[in-house]
Amino acid sequence: MTYDLLIAGGGINGCAIAREAALLGLSVLLVEKDDLAAHTSSASSKLIHGGLRYLETYEFRLVREALHERERMLAAAPHLIRPMAFVLPHAHSVRPWWMVRAGLYLYDLLGLGSSLPRSRALRRDDPRLAPIAHNVGGFLYWDAQVDDDALVRANAADAIANGAQIETGVGVTGAERGGAGWHVFLSDGRTIDARAIVNATGPWVKDFLARIRIRSDSGLQLIKGSHIVVPALWEGDHAYILQQPDRRVVFATPWRGSTMIGTTDVPVKNPGDAGITPDEIDYLCGAANRYFTRQIAPADVTATWSGVRALYDNGAGEARKVTRDYVLELDTRGAPVLSVFGGKITTARALAEHAMAKLGPAMGFTARPMTRDRPLP
Structure with a gap:
């Protein structure tokens, strides 16, 4: 059987892409060598958030997109995502008061139109600061908490409901470019054909490219x-x-x-x-x-x-300074393969939308946003 898209990787990015592609009418097969959300996607901090600390490394585009996606996700999955107030105590602060206040103002501005309350300063007698020793006041802002594993499965369920085929316990052992697509070899002994491959294998993204003999300059x-x-x-x-x-x-x-x-x-x-x-x-x-x-x-x-x-790899020396933004690398030296570098649970839906926009010209279809206002099951 020939599929439009073979997706390798059953984490949040792979399942979000499968959902977006299926709603666009593409025939999709997603394979995951273990179980859905078996690795990084079920080991997060369980947050849907803009990434307040990313402002310090000037990742304004990422924060703005994440805050807009936070609003979409709150509307799409209120059964999985709930607003949460965050207390930022100023005790032991390594940043001056004015800098934190300015950062929170910018966070509010980038998320303009949000249904969540804006940030504000907290007095020392606020009961939410009572658990803090050496209380010197602080701040309050809002983000949201999510059951990350359930969010992955909800994306997968919507993809399946719209025609995608998702198989766990099946990996890709190799692939060859043919005349009009890929011959993909699966771990269960099958060989399937696909017009394009999406490499959403997370930490294994470079290993996967080596397995299908694709050279990548991305670190x-x-x-x-x-x-x-x-x-x-x-x-x-x-x-x-x-x-x-x-x-x-x-x-x-x-x-x-x-x-x-x-x-x-x-x-x-x-x-x-x-x-x-x-x-x-x-x-x-x-x-x-x-x-x-x-x-x-x-x-x-x-x-x-x-x-x-x-x-x-954006060349940052410290782990905390490595970009949390995602990069979509498209190889069109023959049948297309799109590889996902990076990504966050909060921005997975937007990443999937951008992935389809990038694959569209190479595969001959017109991509359009399908999931911006669509509830998750």
């Missing part, structure tokens, strides 16, 4: 992010964003009756290096203990998760 940085879960450190459904001495920020959010703390930024060499280390647990415990009256130790950790993020 990739593999950055591990780990999270811990501890008994609840405060009462209430608000979250905290905590500035650290290394200029990173760490989130502390409610998660299923407990508190999630994350994330770390640790460069790794292999896509499969997604286990938390004792040093990371110590770092996250220390990040929380720097702020909260209620102290924690590694023995208090009840759960952990870690994911390897495949970030486009």
Whole structure:
């Protein structure tokens, strides 16, 4: 059988692209060697957010797109995504008050038209600052929390409902360019034909290109992010964003009756290096203990998760400065192959829209936005 599109990778980007393509009327086969959301897409900080800290590295385009997508996602999936207030204590701040206030003003401006409240300063006697030791005031702003695994599956369900075929436990072992497309060899022994391939394999994006013998000049940085879960450190459904001495920020959010703390930024060499280390647990415990009256130790950790993020290499020396924006690389030296470098859960829908716009001219179809106002199942 011949498909218009073979998508490799069943994370958020692959499933969002499958959904967009199916709604455009393309015949789609998505294959995932493990399970949907088995890796990076179920190991996030569980946030739909604009990325306040990205303003510091001047990623204004990404923040603006993410804030607009946040609004779309709140409308599309209220059963999976809920608004959440974030408290930013000014204790232990490595940035002056005026800089944080200016950043929040810019965050509000880039998200103009949002249904969420605007940011504001908090007095020391605000009850949401009560869990913070050495309270010197702070700020309040809004983003949203998501069940990331469920969001991936909702995208997949909508893709299937519109004709896409999604198969788990099946990987791509190789592919050859033919006269009008690709001959793709699957791990279950089948060979299928596809007019184009989308490489949405996340941390394995370069490995996949090597497997199908495509040369790419794009660099990739593999950055591990780990999270811990501890008994609840405060009462209430608000979250905290905590500035650290290394200029990173760490989130502390409610998660299923407990508190999630994350994330770390640790460069790794292999896509499969997604286990938390004792040093990371110590770092996250220390990040929380720097702020909260209620102290924690590694023995208090009840759960952990870690994911390897495949970030486009923009030449940044520090992991925290590597761009979180995505790059779509299209190779048209024969049948097309589109590779996804980077990406975030918040911007996956927009990424899928841009992927179709990029593939359209090469495949001879006219792409148009299909999911901007479409609810997720």
